[in-house]
Amino acid sequence: MIEVKLPHTYFEDLGESVRLIWRDTLYAEFEKSELIQVIKRKYRVKPEVTARDGALIIDTDYSDVEKYIAIYIQNNLGALLRNRYTNRKVLYIHEGMDVPLLGYNAFGLIDRGTNLIQIRGVSGCNLSCIFCSVDEGPYSRTRKLDYVVDIDYLIKWFDDVAQIKGKGLEAHLDGQGEPLLYPFRVELVQALREHPNVRVISMQSNGTLLNDRLVEELAEAGLDRVNLSLHSLDPEKAKMLMGRKDYDLQHVLDMAEALVNAGVDVLIAPVIIFGINDNEAEAFIEFARRIGAGKRWPALGFQNYIPYKFGRNPTIAKLVPFKKFYEWLRELEQKTGMKPLVLKPHHFGMEKREFIPLAFRPGEVVRAEVVLPGRIQGEMLAKARNRLIEVINTDAEVGDRIKIKIVRTRHGIYIATPI
The missing domain is CATH 3.30.2020 (NE0471 N-terminal domain-like)
Structure with a gap:
């Protein structure tokens, strides 16, 4: 045997x-x-x-x-390989594939002209929030596959970006979904902590995949802050908002407290949908105070719900203009004494830095090689000039060399259409 x-x-x-x-x-x-x-x-x-x-x-x-x-x-x-939480096929991106890690939203690195670099090692989510801006999770009707980036390859590209962006960086682990699905999550935090240009390591998370052991491992590896996606303190309402009947609110609340006790700062980050959970604002503030959130950074980051073209947009959502939303936040500050609720970049030590130079300009015609399938129907990923380009409305296949027109370059995310 x-x-x-x-x-x-x-x-x-x-x-x-x-x-x-x-x-x-x-x-x-x-x-x-x-x-x-x-x-x-x-x-x-x-x-x-x-x-x-x-x-x-x-x-x-x-x-x-x-x-x-x-x-x-x-x-x-x-x-x-498949994603255990979405059951979708996984494409494992490694150095041998020579796929650039700049240029695409779903994986790799994103530079938005500050000292914060977004790091996306994985796509996919274990929840299906009813307001998800990218239609993620097990019940997604549009996402057809997931990606995982090899940690050594991800760190290699981060190092190249860090050399350009300079010291005092915040490495922010986020993604189109839940960053804790990344299989090398602890090792990634550890590698970033050892990087000389990194000052702060933060992570976006819904908290459901945390446990006491993982909290300790992340804390010991050097994680500084978790922006916790917590949208209701009512168990049944939370299940509805998160799109999962098995969502365990008490577990997430316990993990928030465990993070604080382990020395990881917590920022409670509810998406406010007026008419559904805006009446819980003071309860969120009280919870944040009780667990000791916000020791180094703001304790709360209320977000105003807005609909997205490719997201899940519930009909029950009441849209509130941002001017009124900020008035609502200032009233909360006055009423509760919790400040700041109207957040500014300086609250997080964010500062403007020069963008990584763009590889393409809008309207430019480029010849590119198709290297990967995209996440939605009619989308493929091509590479040119060491950048990845999302090509939409195409029937090209991997290996094809195609002529494309760049239609968007915002924050170094490149979108093109075939010619």
């Missing part, structure tokens, strides 16, 4: 197949019959294959089967 165990991995028996869970957030399924055939071709035996106690069990006495099947699984893992 041989036990196969791989680093950061455990196996589950699904009957006809075995499921490999990798780093908690990704999985791949292998048919038992396929594994048996692989072994049979090499060793001329047909052993029983099962999974038990997290290990892959092979009923044979050939000791080197363990190494052989481990290599087979590792060689085939990339093509089979």
Whole structure:
């Protein structure tokens, strides 16, 4: 009897197949019959294959089967990877693919002309918030795949960006979804903490994937702040807003307190939908005070709900102009004594920095190579001049060389249409 165990991995028996869970957030399924055939071709035996106690069990006495099947699984893992929370196929972006990590919204790095650099190592979300601006989560009707960026490749590109942007940077882990789905989340924080140009490491999170152990690991790795997406303190209303009947509000509240106790600052960041949760504003403030949020930065970051073209826009949402929203915030400041609620860049130590120079100008015609499928129908990703370009309304395929017209370059995010 041989036990196969791989680093950061455990196996589950699904009957006809075995499921490999990798780093908690990704999985791949292998048919038992396929594994048996692989072994049979090499060793001329047909052993029983099962999974038990997290290990892959092979009923044979050939000791080197363990190494052989481990290599087979590792060689085939990339093509089979799926996101454990969205169940979508995962494309694993690594250095060998030579895919630029500047130019696209869903993964890589984003520079918006300040000392804050957005770092997006993963796409996808475990929740399906009814107001999600990018239609993310398990119930998405538009997103067809997810990406994961290899940590070494991500840090290599971050280092290049940091050399341009200078010292005193805030490395902000966010994404089109939940950053804690990133399989190398702790290692990423650790690597950023060791970078000489990084002053602050912050993260956006809905908090549901946190546990006591992960909180401690992130704190020890050097995480400074979590911007916690918490939209209601009423359990049933929270389930409705988060789009999940299994949303555990008490767990998220406990994790917020655990973060503060571990030395990680917390900023409570509710999206306010007037007529639904605006009446909870004072309760959010009281909760933030009770757990000791906002020791180094503001304790709350209320956000005004606005609809997005490709987002989920609930019909029950009442739209409020930003002028009135800021008046509402100032009234809250006066009433509760909690300041600041009207947030400015200086509250976070943000300052303007020169943009990374644009690689293209609007209206420019470019020849580019299609390197990856996009996340929605009719979208492909192409590269040119060491930048990634989102090409929309196209039927091109990976490997094609196409002529495109750049239609948007805002903040170094490039969007083009085919010619």
